[in-house]
Amino acid sequence: MNRYETIRFLLHERPETRTESAEAFAPANIALCKYWGKRDPELNLPATGSLSISLGHLGATTRVSLREGADEIFLNGEPLPDATPFHQRLVEFLNPFRPEADAGFRVDTHNNLPTAAGFATSAAGFAALVLALDRLMGWGLDARTLSILARMGSGSACRSLFHGFVEWHIGKREDGMDSYAEPLPETWPALRMATLTVSNAAKPVGSTEGMNRTRDTSVLYRAWPDKVAADLQALRTAIHTQDFELLGRAAESNAMSLHATMLGAWPPLCYWQPESLAAMHKVWALRAAGVPLYFTMDAGPNLKLLFLQEEQAMVCGHFPGADVIAPFDHA
Numbered sequence: 573m574n575r576y577e578t579i580r581f582l583l584h585e586r587p588e589t590r591t592e593s594a595e596a597f598a599p600a601n602i603a604l605c606k607y608w609g610k611r612d613p614e615l616n617l618p619a620t621g622s623l624s625i626s627l628g629h630l631g632a633t634t635r636v637s638l639r640e641g642a643d644e645i646f647l648n649g650e651p652l653p654d655a656t657p658f659h660q661r662l663v664e665f666l667n668p669f670r671p672e673a674d675a676g677f678r679v680d681t682h683n684n685l686p687t688a689a690g691f692a693t694s695a696a697g698f699a700a701l702v703l704a705l706d707r708l709m710g711w712g713l714d715a716r717t718l719s720i721l722a723r724m725g726s727g728s729a730c731r732s733l734f735h736g737f738v739e740w741h742i743g744k745r746e747d748g749m750d751s752y753a754e755p756l757p758e759t760w761p762a763l764r765m766a767t768l769t770v771s772n773a774a775k776p777v778g779s780t781e782g783m784n785r786t787r788d789t790s791v792l793y794r795a796w797p798d799k800v801a802a803d804l805q806a807l808r809t810a811i812h813t814q815d816f817e818l819l820g821r822a823a824e825s826n827a828m829s830l831h832a833t834m835l836g837a838w839p840p841l842c843y844w845q846p847e848s849l850a851a852m853h854k855v856w857a858l859r860a861a862g863v864p865l866y867f868t869m870d871a872g873p874n875l876k877l878l879f880l881q882e883e884q885a886m887v888c889g890h891f892p893g894a895d896v897i898a899p900f901d902h903a
């Protein structure tokens with residue numbers, strides 16, 4: 573089954589109680605153990621599992637309604653031009669959700685992430701869109717089905733359906749029905765993340781292309797599945813026993829290994845800027861001086877610092893530009 577057929581299958585014979593319009597919020601998420609590489613690009617089935625932390629009240633709020641004619645998509649109040657690749661990706665994603673083949677949607681998404689923080693907002697956006705579509709059509713889908721649907725918009729979106737720590741199961745099935753995310757039961761209110769913005773420029777190579785290139789050309793990628801298995805285990809233990817140093821070490825080592833696989837790709841993928849490397853050295857120097865401070869990085873130049881609440885004043889003193897997030901603060 574292709575993506576269209578898989579989504580139609582999941583929505584097949586759902587009873588409907590349609591409303592005029594519906595709204596939903598989904599948090600952004602940052603992976604502590606990264607998703608990088610697909611075993612099936614059509615259904616966004618991952619080559620490994622991954623584990624993230626959601627960013628509390630920071631994320632996307634999406635309102636959807638049905639309309640006659642073509643889809644209308646707004647991002648932060650601005651219409652998204654039809655010709656952009658993201659518009660086309662959204663229209664294609666929406667196709668299997670249409671109650672009639674010629675029905676259009678109006679989609680209005682607002683992100684409340686720190687504007688300059690260089691976050692990937694598509695994960696929160698696709699998760700909020702799927703939740704809003706479920707409310708609009710009154711399908712009453714369960715969390716697992718919603719996660720599978722969001723995954724087909726963007727892989728990491730399947731984790732944005734939940735708060736706190738979230739694990740995305742790799743799954744084995746060809747149809748992807750066992751590849752979905754689930755929240756872990758543990759919370760960690762003292763955990764803090766701070767974004768360190770090095771550059772806001774759009775990244776030259778997006779995640780989808782970057783992971784495909786790495787998987788196809790980097791010999792270092794062969795070591796990645798074993799690295800992920802070890803880091804996932806360490807993170808689960810760290811979260812369960814609230815061992816911050818273990819969590820920080822596993823997350824930072826996972827991010828560094830991820831970037832090593834990218835450096836080995838051809839053409840090479842280096843998302844770092846000189847300022848990224850300077851910030852890493854600053855973290856390492858502080859750690860050598862006894863400060864429990866770690867970082868993670870996605871496919872971009874910005875660092876996300878990891879530390880505990882008791883270190884917040886000190887971290888902000890050393891990194892005045894850092895934007896602090898309390899991931900469990902979403903009541």
Ligand code: DP6
Pocket residue numbers: 602603605606607608616622692694695725726727728729779780870871
């Ligand atoms: C480095 O989920 O954006 O942030 O499935 O192709 O849409 P697609 O990719 P995407 O990739 C995220 C990559 C990452 C790691 C992570 O979030 O796990």
